[in-house]
Amino acid sequence: MADAARLLPIFGLVLFLLPSLWVPGNEQGATVRGAIYLFVVWALLIALAALISRRLGATEPAPEDPAPDPALPGD
Template identity: 55%
Template sequence: MSDEGRIPVFVERRTYRRRRMADAARMLPLLGGLLFCLPLLWSVDGPPSTTASMFYLFSIWVLLCLVSAMISRRLPVDAASSEPDIQNEGR
């Protein structure tokens, strides 16, 4: 078999990182939802204190805001237009 007609398996590093950042941005709300539901599983010896629960929820909220700000800074402004449109490619 000849390697001349093959398409390279690897993509450009910049494109790969941009796609992974977009994937991280899409997964962040799911991670946040899971982390916000975590206090429901805390009741080992009775319900946790309201102070501990509120401190945890506020900390998670701030952490999610910071992570989303970091991800949004690393994504290009025209991320939607820089990706090739696969659906309209055959038209």
């Protein structure tokens, strides 16, 4: 999961740059389709980031309380 979290921005960059590779068309509505595509990719990246962060939080071990130092005065 940590590797997926590291690769998510690169994956997002590739998906955001993909419309620049499309052949420009003279069709009416090409800009609208591009905007919808970017919005869907943006929403997908948010959902994936939420899923990955939830799984990462569930797999990390709980922090342990450090053992008290006997040299320090106790309360």
